[in-house]
Amino acid sequence: MRKKQASQSARVKHKRLSPDERRKDFIRKATEFFADEGFNGGTRELARRLGVTQPLLYRYFPSKEELIKEVYRTVYLEPLDSGWERRLTDRSRPIRERLQQFYSTYTDAIFTRTWLRIYLFSGLKGLDINRWYVSVVRDKILTRIVKECRFEAGLPAQGKPTASELEMAWVFHSGIFYYGIRKYIYESPVLEDKEKMIADALDVYLAGVTKVFAGVEKPVKSPAKSDRLDAAAGR
Amino acid sequence: MRKKQASQSARVKHKRLSPDERRKDFIRKATEFFADEGFNGGTRELARRLGVTQPLLYRYFPSKEELIKEVYRTVYLEPLDSGWERRLTDRSRPIRERLQQFYSTYTDAIFTRTWLRIYLFSGLKGLDINRWYVSVVRDKILTRIVKECRFEAGLPAQGKPTASELEMAWVFHSGIFYYGIRKYIYESPVLEDKEKMIADALDVYLAGVTKVFAGVEKPVKSPAKSDRLDAAAGR
DNA sequence: TTCGCTATTTATCATTCGATAAATCAAAAA
DNA sequence: TTTTTGATTTATCGAATGATAAATAGCGAA
Numbered sequence: 001m002r003k004k005q006a007s008q009s010a011r012v013k014h015k016r017l018s019p020d021e022r023r024k025d026f027i028r029k030a031t032e033f034f035a036d037e038g039f040n041g042g043t044r045e046l047a048r049r050l051g052v053t054q055p056l057l058y059r060y061f062p063s064k065e066e067l068i069k070e071v072y073r074t075v076y077l078e079p080l081d082s083g084w085e086r087r088l089t090d091r092s093r094p095i096r097e098r099l100q101q102f103y104s105t106y107t108d109a110i111f112t113r114t115w116l117r118i119y120l121f122s123g124l125k126g127l128d129i130n131r132w133y134v135s136v137v138r139d140k141i142l143t144r145i146v147k148e149c150r151f152e153a154g155l156p157a158q159g160k161p162t163a164s165e166l167e168m169a170w171v172f173h174s175g176i177f178y179y180g181i182r183k184y185i186y187e188s189p190v191l192e193d194k195e196k197m198i199a200d201a202l203d204v205y206l207a208g209v210t211k212v213f214a215g216v217e218k219p220v221k222s223p224a225k226s227d228r229l230d231a232a233a234g235r
Numbered sequence: 236m237r238k239k240q241a242s243q244s245a246r247v248k249h250k251r252l253s254p255d256e257r258r259k260d261f262i263r264k265a266t267e268f269f270a271d272e273g274f275n276g277g278t279r280e281l282a283r284r285l286g287v288t289q290p291l292l293y294r295y296f297p298s299k300e301e302l303i304k305e306v307y308r309t310v311y312l313e314p315l316d317s318g319w320e321r322r323l324t325d326r327s328r329p330i331r332e333r334l335q336q337f338y339s340t341y342t343d344a345i346f347t348r349t350w351l352r353i354y355l356f357s358g359l360k361g362l363d364i365n366r367w368y369v370s371v372v373r374d375k376i377l378t379r380i381v382k383e384c385r386f387e388a389g390l391p392a393q394g395k396p397t398a399s400e401l402e403m404a405w406v407f408h409s410g411i412f413y414y415g416i417r418k419y420i421y422e423s424p425v426l427e428d429k430e431k432m433i434a435d436a437l438d439v440y441l442a443g444v445t446k447v448f449a450g451v452e453k454p455v456k457s458p459a460k461s462d463r464l465d466a467a468a469g470r
Numbered sequence: 471t472t473c474g475c476t477a478t479t480t481a482t483c484a485t486t487c488g489a490t491a492a493a494t495c496a497a498a499a500a
Numbered sequence: 501t502t503t504t505t506g507a508t509t510t511a512t513c514g515a516a517t518g519a520t521a522a523a524t525a526g527c528g529a530a
Contacts, residue, residue: 019507038359040275043488053509055490064488117359123420124273124355134423164435167414167426171436174413175406182405185358188369191402200399200447201406207446208439254477277517288479293519 023060026050031071035117039068039125072129075118079109080136088144095152096202099145103176103198106141111180111194120185142169153210168212172205258295261285266306270352274303274360307364310353314344315371323379330387331437334380338411338433341376346415346429355420377404388445403447407440 033046043064047054061067088102110116123130146161146169161169179197182188191197268281278299282289296302323337345351358365381396381404396404414432418425426432 022507038275040273042486044486054488055510056508058489059507120355120359124352126422130421131423134417134421163426164431167432168435168439170417170425171407171410171414171432171439173410174417175408175410178409178413179402179406182369182409186365186369187361188366190405191398196399197402197406200403203447204403204406204443205439206443208441208443211442212435212438257477278519279517289518290480290520291478294477299518 019060026057026060026067027070027074030067031075031118032114034068034071034121035114038121071118072122072127075115075122076129076133078115079106082109085140085144088141089148091148091151095148096206098148099202099206100195100198102141103202104195107176107180107194107198110177111184113184116180116184120181137173138166138170142166142173145169145173149206149209152206168205168209172201172209176201254295261292261295261302262305262309265302266310266353267349269303269306269356270349273356306353307357307362310350310357311364311368313350314341317344320375320379323376324383326383326386330383331441333383334437334441335430335433337376338437339430342411342415342429342433345412346419348419351415351419355416372408373401373405377401377408380404380408384441384444387441403440403444407436407444411436 029050030046033049034041037045043057044054047057050057057064057067061070082105084102084106088098090098110119119130119133143161143166146165147157149165150157176198179190179194183190264285265281268284269276272280278292279289282292285292292299292302296305317340319337319341323333325333345354354365354368378396378401381400382392384400385392411433414425414429417423
């Protein structure tokens with residue numbers, strides 16, 4: 001009746017892994033560990049989960065902080081690899097379909113307990129990488145969405161988005177994002193059909209943004225840099 | 236040339252405060268301290284900020300954890316005092332105006348660095364009080380908004396909101412909420428005019444939700460519990 | 471002023487933390 | 501097999517942590 005569980009206090013003959021495989025394994029499991037415990041989780045508890053002793057960590061990472069940076073790097077880069085930009089701007093397909101597909105795959109990547117918790121923990125530390133990620137979302141996603149919406153509404157699509165347009169896109173994007181937070185961080189009941197949530201959010205955004213654009217930016221007015229003017233629709 | 240700064244290492248004659256005043260002062264300043272440092276902030280550093288010695292904390296709170304619970308209580312209750320529900324359901328005023336006013340005052344209460352950070356830190360701990368707060372938002376705010384929207388659209392307003400309706404309200408609400416996160420947690424540049432952000436979000440939501448409701452729930456269909464059906468507008 | 475109460479401080483303990491040095495042992499090289 | 505290499509462990513350090521006990525000092529009551 002021996003406990004076969006690895007890394008229990010029972011003496012276990014330790015296997016050896018090649019250095020870079022072990023290193024990758026450390027980073028992957030450390031990601032889940034810090035997602036659970038926060039970055040204040042202890043190196044001993046981490047090592048216990050890894051099935052090794054604590055000092056071994058320092059053979060692979062010069063300090064706990066360096067290990068955490070590796071976790072950042074892998075987590076933040078994870079959802080950024082597939083070919084967003086092309087598919088988002090492929091005007092041969094309807095904008096609704098493009099946005100639905102984009103948010104479907106994007107949220108497939110980030111709507112995990114691990115990703116979201118690491119993101120929130122690191123965001124609360126005010127790290128540069130977090131600012132960088134926010135700027136990526138703004139420049140690579142939201143700016144493009146705004147331009148596509150302008151095109152769809154028959155408006156001139158050149159020029160940077162106004163602050164108001166960007167803000168509306170942020171509100172839309174954040175609304176979808178927070179669905180993941182509610183589900184995986186707060187573990188609150190949500191509408192289980194994620195695709196429908198995205199579809200409804202898109203319906204609301206596209207219907208609303210068209211109306212707002214139509215009421216605001218069509219009339220004679222300098223087309224760019226009209227941000228701070230209180231030209232709001234229907235109020 | 237003596238440093239007059241309180242609580243510096245220089246010997247300072249310590250004033251005595253009445254116990255409950257001191258206690259309140261501790262909680263208030265501890266809130267800001269934990270908002271800055273996270274709940275792993277040390278009791279010594281906290282005491283230094285309070286201008287007292289560390290063991291004194293244990294005269295007023297049996298443990299660090301109990302102090303933190305007091306912080307939760309005050310923070311979570313802070314934005315819940317004014318008379319939401321009446322003003323939100325006062326149908327003598329236009330729904331847009333009511334929602335604008337509600338979100339204006341609500342965000343005045345919660346859009347502070349301190350409130351938002353305590354909220355996020357506590358949310359990541361999976362505390363009951365956080366779940367409670369989420370349920371308050373759902374039942375006291377979003378459910379009412381959905382009902383008012385139904386009424387505005389000329390639909391029957393009785394019966395609980397469908398999961399889809401609630402989800403749309405969540406996406407709207409979260410979009411506004413995340414404006415505060417972006418501004419005070421990520422310290423990212425946002426549209427400075429908060430009122431305009433709310434107004435635009437409202438425009439989009441009201442325009443979109445009207446259209447979606449009109450396209451979906453008007454036709455012959457069992458009016459309640461139509462959640463999971465893929466009856467979406469214009470797709 | 472003196473006394474007594476208690477708010478506050480000083481001193482200290484037991485853990486836990488990140489990190490380092492030295493010993494050990496598995497596996498490749500000879 | 502024997503030797504060598506380095507991956508992994510054991511042992512340990514110093515600092516920081518939450519918490520407690522005892523000493524001190526401010527302030528109202530007598």
